[in-house]
Amino acid sequence: MTRPRGRPRKFDPDQALNAAMEVFWIKGLAQTSLDDLCAATGMNRPSIYNAFGDKEALYRLALERFCGALDQGLTDTLLAEPDLRRGLHGFFAAALDVYYSSDPPRGCMVMCTAPVEALVHEDVRKDLRQVLQRIDAVLEQRLNQARKEGQMPDGCDCRLAARLTQALLHSVALRARAGESKRAVQKLITYGIDRILTAA
Amino acid sequence: MTRPRGRPRKFDPDQALNAAMEVFWIKGLAQTSLDDLCAATGMNRPSIYNAFGDKEALYRLALERFCGALDQGLTDTLLAEPDLRRGLHGFFAAALDVYYSSDPPRGCMVMCTAPVEALVHEDVRKDLRQVLQRIDAVLEQRLNQARKEGQMPDGCDCRLAARLTQALLHSVALRARAGESKRAVQKLITYGIDRILTAA
DNA sequence: ATAGTTTTGTACTGTATTGCATAATAATAG
DNA sequence: CTATTATTATGCAATACAGTACAAAACTAT
Numbered sequence: 001m002t003r004p005r006g007r008p009r010k011f012d013p014d015q016a017l018n019a020a021m022e023v024f025w026i027k028g029l030a031q032t033s034l035d036d037l038c039a040a041t042g043m044n045r046p047s048i049y050n051a052f053g054d055k056e057a058l059y060r061l062a063l064e065r066f067c068g069a070l071d072q073g074l075t076d077t078l079l080a081e082p083d084l085r086r087g088l089h090g091f092f093a094a095a096l097d098v099y100y101s102s103d104p105p106r107g108c109m110v111m112c113t114a115p116v117e118a119l120v121h122e123d124v125r126k127d128l129r130q131v132l133q134r135i136d137a138v139l140e141q142r143l144n145q146a147r148k149e150g151q152m153p154d155g156c157d158c159r160l161a162a163r164l165t166q167a168l169l170h171s172v173a174l175r176a177r178a179g180e181s182k183r184a185v186q187k188l189i190t191y192g193i194d195r196i197l198t199a200a
Numbered sequence: 201m202t203r204p205r206g207r208p209r210k211f212d213p214d215q216a217l218n219a220a221m222e223v224f225w226i227k228g229l230a231q232t233s234l235d236d237l238c239a240a241t242g243m244n245r246p247s248i249y250n251a252f253g254d255k256e257a258l259y260r261l262a263l264e265r266f267c268g269a270l271d272q273g274l275t276d277t278l279l280a281e282p283d284l285r286r287g288l289h290g291f292f293a294a295a296l297d298v299y300y301s302s303d304p305p306r307g308c309m310v311m312c313t314a315p316v317e318a319l320v321h322e323d324v325r326k327d328l329r330q331v332l333q334r335i336d337a338v339l340e341q342r343l344n345q346a347r348k349e350g351q352m353p354d355g356c357d358c359r360l361a362a363r364l365t366q367a368l369l370h371s372v373a374l375r376a377r378a379g380e381s382k383r384a385v386q387k388l389i390t391y392g393i394d395r396i397l398t399a400a
Numbered sequence: 401a402t403a404g405t406t407t408t409g410t411a412c413t414g415t416a417t418t419g420c421a422t423a424a425t426a427a428t429a430g
Numbered sequence: 431c432t433a434t435t436a437t438t439a440t441g442c443a444a445t446a447c448a449g450t451a452c453a454a455a456a457c458t459a460t
Contacts, residue, residue, distance in 0.1 A: 055418080111374060125304075174315060207405080245448085
């Protein structure tokens with residue numbers, strides 16, 4: 001009802017989390033210091049701890065936010081488009097936009113920064129696995145729907161086709177981070193989608 | 201001709217590099233301390249600097265060694281086997297053996313530890329890109345050969361098929377690191393190879 | 401033996417880092 | 431206006447870390 005009790009916050013939690021995400025996206029968890037995060041968010045150390053917990057917790061929140069955007073991307077493109085091929089192209093185009101949104105391109109935050117932490121921080125490994133499963137599930141559902149609508153061959157294994165689709169995404173994420181040209185990656189995407197859609 | 205001049209080394213450079221590689225493979229560059237490396241190699245700090253240079257240099261040497269093993273794997277399996285499908289299965293089986301050689305599985309050192317460093321250490325990004333290109337090239341060459349021998353459709357684009365094959369490898373590397381079961385990943389591999397070989 | 405060479409082992413320096421303690425600040429509630 | 435609450439700002443303590451200096455050690459060459 002009313003405004004909160006004590007001294008008002010100087011930062012917007014949403015903006016701050018976004019700024020933190022950008023840093024983690026570039027440098028990963030281990031290479032990012034709290035000073036980096038203070039500089040990026042404009043917050044001081046105690047405020048960060050108070051608002052988000054320690055560095056790992058903040059990283060996981062940033063990861064979660066990134067995944068939320070990814071999920072939104074899926075809904076806005078693949079799930080919103082009736083034609084499967086167009087939907088897949090739309091989704092990958094959106095992913096490319098994100099992966100190449102800076103110079104040098106950053107690729108995917110999940111695929112490029114979480115794996116290295118996975119064997120040290122058990123929680124991050126679980127996060128990573130959940131993301132993979134989530135994307136698998138969404139893709140599989142969409143492919144199943146397309147099959148019902150006759151846009152995929154009847155006998156095809158949509159579960160595995162979905163996983164191959166995500167394989168394409170993984171490669172795109174990595175190649176962007178490695179600095180490969182957007183055009184070259186786009187060719188791979190088009191080819192990959194073709195190979196997925198002509199499943200026997 | 202003769203034995204070296206001064207006090208003999210207590211370590212075998214090859215074994216030491218191997219031990220360092222194992223640590224980097226698990227923890228990546230940033231999370232690995234020189235103390236970790238001393239413990240793993242049995243060397244003391246000055247010896248490490250003298251033999252390999254600083255931490256980043258040692259990491260890149262370890263990366264190079266891992267890639268050498270990968271290259272050897274390609275030669276021993278894919279290039280040694282006349283039948284393309286069997287060759288691909290052999291290569292991916294070898295990769296799986298490496299990725300799942302420990303518990304929890306470590307996945308691929310290159311794909312799982314290099315990307316996070318790529319935007320901070322320019323050299324690592326170049327290394328990463330070179331690896332991708334190298335694997336692309338080997339696969340493409342092998343696919344071209346198979347096409348000449350009638351094991352691939354005549355009109356197919358072997359360059360892109362090679363890149364899709366590596367996409368499959370990327371995904372396997374990540375999924376192993378995330379702790380996905382070997383069996384599940386094996387299914388994806390079989391499916392992926394099928395989709396690659398039936399290229400239109 | 402003695403000199404020369406290379407590695408080892410220890411210890412050190414300077415810096416970076418995390419997480420917290422403390423006090424000042426800015427709001428609300430009564 | 432006073433008490434209460436929540437956040438900010440500064441700074442601190444303990445530790446971790448990378449890289450190096452230095453002397454002792456272990457070898458070869460003569």
